[in-house]
Each structure stands twice: as structure tokens, then as C-alpha cells.
Amino acid sequence: AQSVTQLGSHVSVSEGALVLLRCNYSSSVPPYLFWYVQYPNQGLQLLLKYTSAATLVKGINGFEAEFKKSETSFHLTKPSAHMSDAAEYFCAVSDKLRGSGSRLTFGEGTQLTVNP
Amino acid sequence: ETGVTQSPTHLIKTRGQQVTLRCSSQSGHNTVSWYQQALGQGPQFIFQYYREEENGRGNFPPRFSGLQFPNYSSELNVNALELDDSALYLCASSPGTSGNNEQFFGPGTRLTVL
Numbered sequence: 001a002q003s004v005t006q007l008g009s010h011v012s013v014s015e016g017a018l019v020l021l022r023c024n025y026s027s028s029v030p031p032y033l034f035w036y037v038q039y040p041n042q043g044l045q046l047l048l049k050y051t052s053a054a055t056l057v058k059g060i061n062g063f064e065a066e067f068k069k070s071e072t073s074f075h076l077t078k079p080s081a082h083m084s085d086a087a088e089y090f091c092a093v094s095d096k097l098r099g100s101g102s103r104l105t106f107g108e109g110t111q112l113t114v115n116p
Numbered sequence: 117e118t119g120v121t122q123s124p125t126h127l128i129k130t131r132g133q134q135v136t137l138r139c140s141s142q143s144g145h146n147t148v149s150w151y152q153q154a155l156g157q158g159p160q161f162i163f164q165y166y167r168e169e170e171n172g173r174g175n176f177p178p179r180f181s182g183l184q185f186p187n188y189s190s191e192l193n194v195n196a197l198e199l200d201d202s203a204l205y206l207c208a209s210s211p212g213t214s215g216n217n218e219q220f221f222g223p224g225t226r227l228t229v230l
Contacts, residue, residue, distance in 0.1 A: 032215045043120070043206055043221035044159070051216040090158055094215035097164065097172030102215035103149060104208075106158030 002027040002093045004074075006107035014115050019063075019078040021110045023091030026072065032094035033074045034104065035065055039087045047089075050074060061085070086114045118143060120209050120222035128228045129197050137192040137225045139207030145220070147171070147213050148190040150182060153204040153224070165190055166213050194227075202229045 007022040025031055032051050036044040048059025055067040065076045074091060088111050092104040121140045129135050141148050147166045151159035161174035165184035179195040188209070194201055204226050208219035 034218075036221075041223075041226075043223045044208075045221070046218050049216070049218060092158075096215060097213075099171060101147075101164050101166060101171035101213040102217075103161040103164060103172060103174065104151075104159070104219060105161065108158050109156075 001105070002031060002095045003105055004033075004091045004093050004107040006089075006091050006110050008110055009108060010111045010113070012113040012115060013081045015083055016080050019076070019081045019085065019112065021076040021089050021091075021112065023065075023074045023076065023107060024072050025074060025091075025093050027093060032102075033065075033067065034092040034094070035059065035063070035074075035076050036090045036092060036106075037087050038090065038109075044090065047076070081112075081114045083114050083116065086112055088112075120207060120220050122205075122207050122222040122225050124225060125223070126226045126228075128230065130230050131197055131199060133197050133229075134193065134195045135197060135227060137194075137205050137207075137227070139190045139192070139209075139222060141188045141190065141207075141209030142220050145209035145211050146188050147210045147217075148184055148188065149208045149210070149219060150190070150192050151206040151208065152176075153206055154200075155203070159206055162192070164213070171213060197229045199229050202227060 035047040091107045149164040150162040153159040163173040204224045210217040
């Protein structure tokens with residue numbers, strides 16, 4: 001089974017600073033990777049996904065992530081943090097089910113705090 | 117276009133009771149997945165339904181069961197509730213079962229078991 005590990009359960013940055021959230025994956029085949037964001041008391045919203053096209057993936061709200069096979073990483077970055085970026089961020093890998101299905105396997109999440 | 121909706125928003129039950137959670141998938145989506153998110157953790161896959169058939173299951177006991185209807189809406193049923201079942205239950209729909217499909221999540225149902 002494939003898995004992801006998020007390094008750092010809490011990250012704190014100042015407004016305007018670089019955001020870097022780390023995700024490493026474990027997969028025996030080329031993976032499909034996702035970053036989701038969750039605001040308090042809400043569901044998950046897709047930020048971006050990697051599906052084996054370009055290794056640098058641009059998402060919504062100014063976020064991007066780079067797939068690095070040599071490092072088995074898919075870190076999420078944003079050049080300048082905004083107060084509205086404060087939320088929980090989840091990295092996920094798509095894992096095949098028996099038959100035709102697939103499921104998402106999530107990391108434990110990283111809580112991002114943005115300080116004024 | 118209506119997104120994924122779930123009902124109820126919140127639910128309080130006692131140990132041993134049974135609960136049914138409901139999910140309406142996004143228009144055009146034939147695949148529904150259910151996830152359990154305990155406090156402070158990432159979502160855990162429960163099962164997936166595709167065209168009214170269970171298409172795969174995570175590491176959850178049989179007292180977690182589900183249904184998908186012809187309009188692709190879905191139910192999650194949990195029997196003999198335990199305290200550890202307290203969690204946010206998320207439903208996600210997608211336009212197929214392929215791994216590169218985005219799964220669109222609903223707002224979740226917060227279940228508290230006392």
C-alpha cells in the first residue's frame with residue numbers, strides 16, 4: 001500500500017513569509033499525489049494534484065508543489081503567506097483498490113498558523 | 117452546479133445505537149467514497165461505491181455498511197456505536213474510479229457518541 005508522511009504537525013509563519021509544508025510519499029509505482037486544505041468545521045478542498053504530467057504543479061490561492069522522484073517528495077509552497085491561509089493541510093496519495101477503484105490515503109496533516 | 121451535500125450536520129448518539137448518514141453526490145459523479153476523520157488526524161478510507169456496488173473497503177468492521185442509490189446518492193450506516201466512532205464523517209464524490217480523479221468532499225457530519 002502507498003503512504004504519505006507529513007513532516008511537522010504544526011508550522012507557524014509570519015504574514016508575507018514563505019510557506020513550506022513537507023510531504024514525502026512511499027509508492028512502488030508512479031503516484032498520483034494531492035494536497036487538500038481544510039478550514040475549521042469544513043470539508044476538504046483540493047489545492048492541487050500531480051498526475052505525472054509537469055513536475056511543478058500550480059494550484060489555487062497561489063500554492064504550488066514540486067514532484068521530486070529522487071527525493072520521493074511533494075512539498076507544498078507559497079511565496080507569501082496571507083492570514084486567510086491559516087488552516088489544516090493534508091497531503092494524500094491515490095491508492096488502488098482491488099478491482100477498478102482507488103482511494104485516497106492521507107497524511108496526518110499540518111496545521112498552518114499565520115502570524116500578523 | 118450543486119456540490120456534495122451531507123446530512124445531518126451534527127449528530128449525538130449513545131453507545132450501542134445505530135446511525136445513518138446521508139450524502140448527495142455532485143451532479144454527474146457516479147462514485148462515492150466515505151472517510152472517517154478522528155480529531156487531530158487525517159481522514160481514513162471506509163469504503164467506496166461505484167454504480168450502486170461496493171468497490172472497495174478500508175480497515176473498518178462490518179458494522180460499518182453503506183448503500184448507493186440509482187441517483188448516486190449514498191448512505192453510511194453504523195451499527196452498535198462505540199465511543200471511538202466519534203468523528204467527522206466525510207463523503208466525497210468523483211466522476212469515476214480512476215486514481216487521478218479529484219474527489220470532491222462534502223462538509224461532513226460530526227458524530228458524537230456518548
